Amino acid sequence: MAEIRVENLRKQFSDFVAVQDSTFTVADGEFLALLGPSGCGKTTTLRMIAGLELPTSGRIRLGGEDVTFNRASARDIAFVFQLFALYPHMNVRKNIGFPLLSQGVAKAEIRARVEETARLLRIDHLLDRSVSGLAGGDRQRVALGRAIVRRPKCFLMDEPLGTLDAEFRDVMVRELRELHNRIHATTVYVTHDQMEAMAMADKIAVMNHGVIEQFDSPREIYDRPASMYVADFIGSPPMNFLRFTSGLQKGARSVSLRGVPVGVPEVHVDRAESELALGVRPEHIRFSDASPLRGRVYGAEYLGTNQIVSVETGEGMLKARVPADLSLKTGETVGLTLDSARLALFDCASGRALPSSLYSEARHG
Numbered sequence: 001m002a003e004i005r006v007e008n009l010r011k012q013f014s015d016f017v018a019v020q021d022s023t024f025t026v027a028d029g030e031f032l033a034l035l036g037p038s039g040c041g042k043t044t045t046l047r048m049i050a051g052l053e054l055p056t057s058g059r060i061r062l063g064g065e066d067v068t069f070n071r072a073s074a075r076d077i078a079f080v081f082q083l084f085a086l087y088p089h090m091n092v093r094k095n096i097g098f099p100l101l102s103q104g105v106a107k108a109e110i111r112a113r114v115e116e117t118a119r120l121l122r123i124d125h126l127l128d129r130s131v132s133g134l135a136g137g138d139r140q141r142v143a144l145g146r147a148i149v150r151r152p153k154c155f156l157m158d159e160p161l162g163t164l165d166a167e168f169r170d171v172m173v174r175e176l177r178e179l180h181n182r183i184h185a186t187t188v189y190v191t192h193d194q195m196e197a198m199a200m201a202d203k204i205a206v207m208n209h210g211v212i213e214q215f216d217s218p219r220e221i222y223d224r225p226a227s228m229y230v231a232d233f234i235g236s237p238p239m240n241f242l243r244f245t246s247g248l249q250k251g252a253r254s255v256s257l258r259g260v261p262v263g264v265p266e267v268h269v270d271r272a273e274s275e276l277a278l279g280v281r282p283e284h285i286r287f288s289d290a291s292p293l294r295g296r297v298y299g300a301e302y303l304g305t306n307q308i309v310s311v312e313t314g315e316g317m318l319k320a321r322v323p324a325d326l327s328l329k330t331g332e333t334v335g336l337t338l339d340s341a342r343l344a345l346f347d348c349a350s351g352r353a354l355p356s357s358l359y360s361e362a363r364h365g
């Protein structure tokens with residue numbers, strides 16, 4: 001397996017920029033998810049790494065070697081597409097072994113590697129079955145087997161679970177991560193589904209209009225979003241934003257919402273009068289009668305283990321995740337307590353997080 005290094009990668013289709021100056025490293029054995037909405041440049045990035053698309057500028061290194069202008073076939077990469085084509089007239093064994101057969105590998109070795117791969121994917125009992133009668137999940141495992149059997153330097157996957165129904169998807173998400181834990185293959189995985197990315201990846205690159213907004217571990221991305229876009233894209237419901245206009249002084253430990261002081265992590269910048277947003281996750285809001293920060297209950301969504309309550313405030317609508325047994329009436333006024341240690345502050349003009357003790361200084365260097 002090998003490290004993937006992408007440097008200042010850019011792709012332009014006539015005057016449209018699909019990928020802008022991307023720089024990141026996927027360490028040897030790491031699982032990276034490229035995450036973002038449709039059209040943000042995920043597939044284009046993946047296709048450039050694979051060698052299926054030439055970058056307009058920038059460099060791609062695989063295991064230290066510059067492969068930017070190498071053909072796809074010379075890169076030793078396995079690509080798993082959403083719509084994979086299995087050979088319907090071949091059984092599972094032949095489908096998995098096919099890439100080795102085309103490479104001229106000896107029959108005995110093909111047999112051993114196919115069986116080892118099938119055991120890894122827990123489809124060894126299906127080896128002599130025809131692929132045409134297989135269920136979606138098993139077909140996907142055969143497709144993965146065909147990629148794994150080659151023992152490539154890395155795996156590139158483009159929404160490989162996209163066609164599966166929700167139940168199978170959950171199973172395959174667990175299996176793919178388990179498989180990764182066993183074979184430690186350097187992997188780049190394209191998805192628009194935040195849950196897939198959060199559940200599987202070591203690192204996530206959140207993309208927006210061709211730009212990587214944040215490249216970090218799932219925990220960092222959730223707890224310390226670098227921008228309002230990331231904070232809004234990750235989390236269900238997403239992070240709430242309480243917008244207000246104020247100035248801030250370096251070292252401030254609170255902000256004022258309609259005259260009510262709200263404690264925040266220590267702010268590391270001076271900010272003249274500007275439009276700011278206080279970012280709070282739904283689970284970091286509590287209802288407490290004594291709190292001077294007030295809101296009006298707008299509605300509730302009962303989820304069994306907890307409930308999501310919408311509350312109207314002077315700074316906008318909030319969604320709070322509170323205990324299921326809390327009894328609330330629409331229209332009633334509630335006091336809100338925000339978990340000061342977990343609050344993020346954003347500059348609404350740039351959309352970027354303000355440096356504070358919630359974030360490490362280096363992150364904003």
Ligand code: ATP
Nearest residue numbers: 013016018036037038039040041042043044045192
């Ligand atoms: P999706 O999940 O919908 O594929 P994506 O994030 O993978 O989204 P890309 O497929 O990388 O997005 O496309 C990024 C942008 O580049 C899109 O606006 C797309 O229309 C454009 N694009 C991609 N390939 C080409 C091409 N060959 N010619 C012109 N524009 C292209």
